[in-house]
Amino acid sequence: MAKVQRSSAARFFHFIWRCLLWYLAITFALVLIYRFVPVPTTATMLFDSEGATRDWEPLDNISPNLVRAVIAAEDGKFCTHSGFDTEAIEKALQRNQRGGRLRGGSTISQQTAKNVFLWQGSGWTRYVRKVPEVYFTFLIETIWGKRRIMEVYLNVAETGIGTYGAESGAQRYFRKSAKKLTRIEAARIAAALPLPKKRAVNGASGFTKRYGNRIAARINIVKRDGLDSCIYK
Numbered sequence: 001m002a003k004v005q006r007s008s009a010a011r012f013f014h015f016i017w018r019c020l021l022w023y024l025a026i027t028f029a030l031v032l033i034y035r036f037v038p039v040p041t042t043a044t045m046l047f048d049s050e051g052a053t054r055d056w057e058p059l060d061n062i063s064p065n066l067v068r069a070v071i072a073a074e075d076g077k078f079c080t081h082s083g084f085d086t087e088a089i090e091k092a093l094q095r096n097q098r099g100g101r102l103r104g105g106s107t108i109s110q111q112t113a114k115n116v117f118l119w120q121g122s123g124w125t126r127y128v129r130k131v132p133e134v135y136f137t138f139l140i141e142t143i144w145g146k147r148r149i150m151e152v153y154l155n156v157a158e159t160g161i162g163t164y165g166a167e168s169g170a171q172r173y174f175r176k177s178a179k180k181l182t183r184i185e186a187a188r189i190a191a192a193l194p195l196p197k198k199r200a201v202n203g204a205s206g207f208t209k210r211y212g213n214r215i216a217a218r219i220n221i222v223k224r225d226g227l228d229s230c231i232y233k
Helices: 002-034 064-074 086-097 108-117 125-144 146-156 166-174 183-190 207-224
Strands: 156-158
Touching: 002 108, 002 125, 002 183, 064 108, 064 146, 064 183, 064 207, 086 108, 108 125, 108 146, 125 146, 146 166, 156 166, 166 183
Parallel strands: none
Antiparallel strands: none
């Protein structure tokens, strides 16, 4: 009886081990492919009840104003961290412990990993997501590099209701290509990124308008201080 139990346990753990190896192999291959190939779709796009309008553009066809705007708004240490901003995470945990709306300390790299390979989630599902998010963030930082991460982020990020990516957002709100976005226009898009379905890009008021103005002012600081040095040499 004991031998049968040990044999069953051995088969079970062998099965788990094989599944893990297949998972690692498939995910590694997928990350490697997306290093060169545009990401065709994401889970968020597939399950968006409003549809998903998007146009993939290489980073050279996206205004530096938008690149600097998202660095200013989302991740000022993007070019210097290895995928995780420990200081931002600690501050987010402290804010959350004091109560109020939960806030994260995710970097652009983490957001890209989540957007491309995982799901958005809420409640307990977002905590379940954190483990594979760390894994995928490590992979894209290692295999893609900063410039590719930024390129993918700006092509898959939700920029409005049923709208994804910089190009679709620029066409929707300003009737122009992402390459021609002004500093103010880029700042407005960046200000709406955390809550694209709720924050207005055009006709913004209140917090969103003030936040956009702050981002616009910080774009020059990002350029001056070389916070975009991993993108623009």
